Each structure stands twice: as structure tokens, then as C-alpha cells.
Amino acid sequence: MKKFAALLLALALLVPAMAQAKDKVLMMATTTSTDNTGLLDELMPEFTKDTGIDIRWTAIGTGKALAMGRNCDVDVLLVHAPGAEKKFVKDGHGIGRTQLMYNDFVIVGPDTDPAHVKGLPVEKALKAIAKAKAPFASRGDNSGTNKKEISLWKAAGMAVPDKADWYMQLGQGMLKTLNAAAQKGAYTMTDRGTWIKYMDVNKGKTPLNIVVEGDKVLFNQYSAIAINPAVCPKAKVELANEFIGWMASPKAQKAIGDFRLLGKQLFTPNAGK
Amino acid sequence: MGFIYEGLLKAFQLLFDGNPETWSAVYITLCVSSLSIFLTILLGAPLGFVLGYYRFKGRETLRMFTDTLLSFPTVVIGLLVYSLVSRQGPFGDYGLLFTLPGIAIGQVMLGMPIVVAMVANAVENAESGMKETLLTLGADKFQVLRATLWETRYHLMLAGVAAYGRIVSEIGISMMVGGNIKWHTRTITTAIALETGKGEFAMGIALGVVLLIIAFGVNFSVAKLKRRAGQ
Numbered sequence: 001m002k003k004f005a006a007l008l009l010a011l012a013l014l015v016p017a018m019a020q021a022k023d024k025v026l027m028m029a030t031t032t033s034t035d036n037t038g039l040l041d042e043l044m045p046e047f048t049k050d051t052g053i054d055i056r057w058t059a060i061g062t063g064k065a066l067a068m069g070r071n072c073d074v075d076v077l078l079v080h081a082p083g084a085e086k087k088f089v090k091d092g093h094g095i096g097r098t099q100l101m102y103n104d105f106v107i108v109g110p111d112t113d114p115a116h117v118k119g120l121p122v123e124k125a126l127k128a129i130a131k132a133k134a135p136f137a138s139r140g141d142n143s144g145t146n147k148k149e150i151s152l153w154k155a156a157g158m159a160v161p162d163k164a165d166w167y168m169q170l171g172q173g174m175l176k177t178l179n180a181a182a183q184k185g186a187y188t189m190t191d192r193g194t195w196i197k198y199m200d201v202n203k204g205k206t207p208l209n210i211v212v213e214g215d216k217v218l219f220n221q222y223s224a225i226a227i228n229p230a231v232c233p234k235a236k237v238e239l240a241n242e243f244i245g246w247m248a249s250p251k252a253q254k255a256i257g258d259f260r261l262l263g264k265q266l267f268t269p270n271a272g273k
Numbered sequence: 274m275g276f277i278y279e280g281l282l283k284a285f286q287l288l289f290d291g292n293p294e295t296w297s298a299v300y301i302t303l304c305v306s307s308l309s310i311f312l313t314i315l316l317g318a319p320l321g322f323v324l325g326y327y328r329f330k331g332r333e334t335l336r337m338f339t340d341t342l343l344s345f346p347t348v349v350i351g352l353l354v355y356s357l358v359s360r361q362g363p364f365g366d367y368g369l370l371f372t373l374p375g376i377a378i379g380q381v382m383l384g385m386p387i388v389v390a391m392v393a394n395a396v397e398n399a400e401s402g403m404k405e406t407l408l409t410l411g412a413d414k415f416q417v418l419r420a421t422l423w424e425t426r427y428h429l430m431l432a433g434v435a436a437y438g439r440i441v442s443e444i445g446i447s448m449m450v451g452g453n454i455k456w457h458t459r460t461i462t463t464a465i466a467l468e469t470g471k472g473e474f475a476m477g478i479a480l481g482v483v484l485l486i487i488a489f490g491v492n493f494s495v496a497k498l499k500r501r502a503g504q
Contacts, residue, residue: 058371
């Protein structure tokens with residue numbers, strides 16, 4: 001019985017310890033790229049040191065992040081789908097939208113380049129891939145990258161090849177999709193930050209190469225949005241604004257620019273530009 | 274093959290060098306699964322006992338219902354709990370989303386049917402023959418109850434261990450309700466999913482090794498208890 005009482009006591013102590021009602025906890029939903037690349041792991045300890053705010057984030061892709069914002073489940077978003085973000089703010093779910101940094105999207109494909117798209121502009125490359133029915137791996141998860149990819153198919157004057165045999169919709173994060181593309185010898189579209197991380201993880205040994213880059217439609221803007229407390233009374237708008245302000249500060253902007261893997265810069269800061 | 278070997282090697286390095294991320298996931302898993310199994314047994318054992326010991330109307334239906342719940346997929350529980358504890362949901366005010374108690378709610382839902390069904394079965398089996406014998410020997414109601422409890426003690430433990438095995442290895446609930454937040458709600462299973470997704474197999478394998486050790490420990494206990502319970 002004594003043992004049981006001790007166990008009860010231990011659990012009674014454990015539960016409140018786990019709930020830890022810290023008042024300065026900021027909950028963020030973000031894209032997989034900021035998390036998977038390690039950027040947030042690099043920056044957030046500094047943020048916590050400077051502001052005393054305990055930031056917690058869940059990395060789920062822009063589409064789901066926006067949904068979580070609409071559900072009032074988070075306080076701030078760090079996402080990359082400008083069109084959807086503007087609508088989100090316009091619909092009253094978010095207040096303000098601060099651009100923080102950018103990189104660009106690239107299309108990567110197998111060494112053999114079966115559709116011969118190397119060096120083509122995006123529109124022609126996608127048409128060639130569709131014509132050759134070369135395998136293409138899509139995120140298929142409504143993330144920012146996925147939204148961008150869909151808009152590019154449309155811009156190339158094609159319907160999204162939803163049911164095509166060669167078009168694989170994985171419903172997974174970017175690194176998983178890159179792994180799948182490498183295994184299947186498929187093309188895929190990724191942001192450059194995640195691509196560099198992928199190369200870093202695989203120590204440069206991958207059957208994939210960049211085939212299309214530099215087209216100005218491939219620009220990839222990341223922004224932060226505070227959730228509107230008028231719609232979500234519990235949203236911690238002050239902490240959210242403190243986070244956004246910190247991310248846009250010269251110190252954080254420099255840290256973003258300095259964040260490198262394999263000697264390459266993953267994101268370019270552009271707050272206030 | 275090389276990368277499996279490399280992964281295993283690095284896995285042991287991570288574990289024995291006390292890599293904080295690896296051990297954080299292990300610690301969090303143990304915290305939340307302990308909480309879950311405690312609540313599961315606390316609620317499930319009495320329910321199972323009542324269901325196995327007493328005869329009442331609708332009992333058969335209730336038992337069938339419990340048995341059906343045994344095959345509740347963890348992602349569905351995750352979805353259900355998410356929609357309940359989301360700030361837009363009916364229990365949104367308690368702020369349970371992205372917390373360990375939130376995950377525990379789902380894991381209790383997962384473990385409960387196992388405990389209830391197994392305890393009910395054990396009590397039913399133990400009681401059927403014993404009750405008459407004891408009553409003819411002049412035992413009172415309370416003594417019968419006590420004897421039944423004593424007779425089924427290993428089964429009760431077995432139920433707990435079986436439920437724990439399921440709880441500690443589930444992923445759907447931890448991922449959806451917990452959000453896989455580093456240092457806070459990242460469990461062994463969600464960390465494995467993340468790390469392998471990132472292609473960081475070593476970390477995945479390291480955590481897999483820990484999970485295997487826990488699972489083997491649990492199954493070893495099940496086997497021992499089963500033998501003692503005379504099954």
C-alpha cells in the first residue's frame with residue numbers, strides 16, 4: 001500500500017509539472033522547411049534568451065498551419081503562400097503580415113533527366129515532363145510548396161495531373177518527398193533551403209540534381225502573421241508581435257542570412273523591403 | 274546495407290553519449306505513457322470488474338461494444354481528440370492541444386477497451402465456478418468479492434501491461450494531438466517518424482532501439498504473467 005501511495009504522489013507531482021502553466025508560452029504553426037532545415041533550432045534559443053518567451057512550434061505545412069490559425073489553436077504563423085496568406089488576413093483571421101525572408105523554388109530530377117528539361121524555363125519544363133509522362137513527385141499536402149506547384153501547372157496552361165499515372169501525390173513533408181523522388185527516379189519541386197538540407201543529410205550522394213532554377217516565378221517569400229485576438233480571444237497577440245518584431249530585427253535578419261549548410265545560404269532576409 | 278550499420282553504430286553513440294534530443298523523446302514518452310496507463314487502469318479496471326462480475330440488463334451489448342472498441346485505429350482517436358480539444362472544440366478552453374495531458378486523453382481512450390475487456394473476461398471466468406463453491410462454504414458477499422479479486426490479480430496486471438504496450442508504441446494520437454513539438458511533446462514514435470522523414474536514420478534507429486527495449490520488456494512481462502495466471 002505504501003508503494004501505491006508513493007506512486008500516487010509521484011503522479012500527482014508529475015501532472016502539474018507537465019502542464020506547467022508558464023504564462024509566456026507562444027505557440028506557432030510553421031512550414032516544414034523552416035523546421036526541417038534546422039533554421040528554427042538555430043534561431044529560437046536566441047529569441048527565448050532575448051525575450052523570455054518560450055516558443056513552441058509544430059511543423060505541418062502552410063495549408064494546415066493556416067487551418068490551425070483559423071481554429072485558434074496557435075498564436076502565430078510562419079508560412080510561405082502569399083496568396084493564401086493575404087486571404088487569411090483579409091478574412092479577419094490574422095492581423096498584419098510581415099515578410100521576413102525568401103529563397104527560391106527549384107525543380108530537381110534524376111541524373112538521366114528523362115524528359116530533357118535541364119535549363120528550360122518552368123513552363124516549358126512542366127509541359128515536357130507531362131508530355132514524356134516522366135514520374136513527378138508532388139507534396140500533395142496543400143503546403144506552401146504544393147500550392148506553388150499547383151499554380152505552376154495552371155500557369156503552364158495544364159490541369160493539375162491529379163490522376164495521371166506518372167504523378168505521385170505523397171501527402172508528406174518536403175524531405176520525405178525528396179527521398180521518395182530519389183527512390184522512384186522522379187522529378188519534384190522543392191524550396192532551395194530544404195534542397196540544401198537534403199544534400200547535407202545525404203552527404204551529396206543523391207541521384208537528384210537541380211534541373212530548373214532561376215525563373216522569376218520561382219520566388220518563395222516567407223512571412224509571419226499574428227492571429228487576430230478579435231476572432232480568437234485566447235491568441236497571445238502581444239507575444240506574437242514580439243516574435244515578429246524580433247524576427248524582423250537586424251540581429252535576427254543577420255542570423256537568417258548567416259544560417260548555412262554545406263557553405264550555402266538557405267534563406268535571404270528581406271524584412272522591411 | 275551500409276547505412277543500416279552506420280545508423281546502428283550512431284544510434285548507440287547517441288544513446289550512450291546522452292544526446293539530449295534522444296533522451297528528451299524517451300523521457301517524454303515515459304512521462305506521458307505512465308500518466309496514460311495510470312488513468313487507464315484507474316478507470317478501466319473497476320469498469321471491467323463491474324462488467325465481468327455483475328449481471329445486469331444491457332451487459333452483453335456493453336461487452337460487445339467494448340470488444341469492438343479494441344480495434345479503434347489510433348489515427349481516428351487522434352482526430353477525435355483533436356477536434357474535441359482544439360480551441361474551437363467543446364473542451365477548447367482547457368488548452369489541452371499540444372500538451373501531454375492532451376495526448377494522455379487519447380491514449381486512455383486507446384487503452385481503456387483493452388483493460389475493460391481483459392479484466393471483464395478474467396473476472397467472469399474466475400467467478401463462474403468459484404462463487405457457488407464459496408457461497409456453499411458460507412462465505413459472505415464481501416469475501417466472494419475479495420476472493421475473485423485475488424484470483425484475478427495476474428489477469429489485472431496482464432491487462433495493464435498489454436494496454437501499456439499499445440500506448441507506448443502508438444503514433445497517431447501523439448502526432449495529431451501533441452503536434453510533435455521538440456522538448457515538449459515529441460515522443461519516441463513521433464520523433465522516429467520525423468527523423469526518418471528527414472533522412473536522419475541514425476536518430477530514428479536510436480529511438481527505435483529504445484522503443485524495442487520497452488516493447489520487449491512489456492512482452493516479457495506479459496509472457497511471465499500469462500504463465501502465472503495459468504493461461
